[in-house]
Amino acid sequence: MSDKRKAVMAALMLTMLIGQTVAVPLVLPLIAAGFVASTVFGYWLGILDSENYQELIDDLQAQLTSNTIQNDIDTRLYLQEIYARDNNIISLGQDLLKYSENYAWALAKYNALKVIDYELTQNGSDFVTAKTLAKQKAHEAVYNYYLNLTKNIIALANESAELVNYSVGYYVQNIGVSDIVIDVVDTQIGQVSTETVDKVEYHPSWNQKVLAFRWVNGNLNLNQENWVKDYLVIRTSTVTVLGDTYSIKRPFAWFTYNGYNNGNWYLATITVVFNGTETVYDFNQYQTILNQIDSEYNMVNANIDAYIDGLAQDYVNQWNITALIDPYILASMLNNDLNQTGYYGYASAELALMGLNTTGINKTINITVYDANGNATTLEGWLFTDWTGTLESGQNYTADSNYLWFFVSDGGLYDLKGYNFTVGAIKDWQGNELTNVTLTRYVSHSGDVLKMYDELAQIRQLYEEYINNLQAMAAGGSGGGSSLSEWWASLDQAAKIGIIAIGAVGVYAILGRRR
Structure with missing residues (x-):
């Protein structure tokens, strides 16, 4: 058994046996990368x-x-x-x-x-x-x-x-x-x-x-x-x-x-x-x-008929349905990109498709997480939560246990529930520093049939933001404080062609390295 595999196993076991309610020397991934x-x-x-x-x-x-x-x-x-x-x-x-x-x-x-x-x-x-x-x-x-x-x-x-x-x-x-x-x-x-x-x-x-x-x-x-x-x-x-x-x-x-x-x-x-x-x-x-x-x-199946019954032809005629993205096809392609490249950042858009609020697929956020003993772990990637609000660089926050708090980084998927953390640098896909970021979601369902098209159009936004990031990768640029060109260079030609040939439907691939 390789040392890497043993380390992954040990982390998973500690997560299972210790849990997030007991002080541990660092934040362990709920699901480890790889x-x-x-x-x-x-x-x-x-x-x-x-x-x-x-x-x-x-x-x-x-x-x-x-x-x-x-x-x-x-x-x-x-x-x-x-x-x-x-x-x-x-x-x-x-x-x-x-x-x-x-x-x-x-x-x-x-x-x-x-x-x-x-x-x-x-x-x-x-x-x-x-x-x-x-x-x-x-x-x-x-x-x-x-x-x-x-x-x-x-x-x-x-x-x-x-x-x-x-x-x-x-x-x-x-x-x-x-x-x-x-x-x-x-x-x-x-x-x-x-x-x-x-x-x-x-x-x-x-x-x-x-x-x-x-x-x-x-x-x-x-x-x-x-x-x-x-x-x-x-x-x-x-x-x-x-x-x-x-x-x-x-x-x-x-x-x-x-x-x-x-x-x-x-x-x-x-x-x-x-x-x-x-x-x-x-x-x-x-x-x-x-x-x-x-x-x-x-629960969902029981409400479909009544929801569609609320549609009226006059506003359906106003919608450009051909501009919408099939959610399942997008999810399949996201998953394919993740499997083909092994690059864990692809998982963030899959999580975004679940409908959790996020700091944005086209932005990265740097956070320092503290356990009960004051030990610090620095992570860079994306935050997903059902809490709503704005995060500001330099401010301290507590991940309220009444909400979900997941963080995706190159180390894996982390559960931050109950932890204190400080927000560091926030950057967009072009590498520009931001002072704050408002949590938003790409997939939602209000139950209001008049919002049906707009809610589906949010998925198109997820797709388009990914396009921006692929363009940055192809140009050898970087974003979110990450060395994106290093990752792009590490892929063989077949992998690069495969990503582009898919039509750029994957997930935001700019993921900061843990410091």
């Missing part, structure tokens, strides 16, 4: 991510050696890393989902207006027919967005289930240093007993060779060496989201004695797995976020 950085925002913009649990298993296997003690450390560390990955992605989603309604509404509005424009100008439909078809398209766009969110979470859950299933079995058979305790529910039993299994446990210090089940009465059955099977298996369960049922993988604890047909068997659904003292798997977090996705979808 580690799920290219997918984390795409997850919440509905960009589908592939499921690849075998890659996780291969990565774990590559770290194992003949040193049992080191294998114990590396296995537990790796499982904690993947748990931290999922936990951080889900925690971010729980914060962002209520703001992603803005993005969902942008999808609904754009697709509705596109249909209306086509039906009126090219298909000869009357306005009532055009609105009816527009509603169908808007519902479809919103459903597909939340469906993709659902699929992304299920993919995360499936990967982690497969990894836990493999790693626990390997650990018990080949490593056996630390305890494993597994919480289970919904025990299915054969004829061997009417007793219900409460937990599945492994304690190597008790000379335990296999997994054992603990009854609800507290007794632990350690006499299982002769059982035919006593390990974890993957089975398919279901979750209900968006009015449909979807398959999801879950690890199960499986025990049989003298053969399944004799009725001597137990099958228990696993909810939480502890390796040593740390949580390495928790199915509840996936279920919780899926429930939230379902709730947000129902």
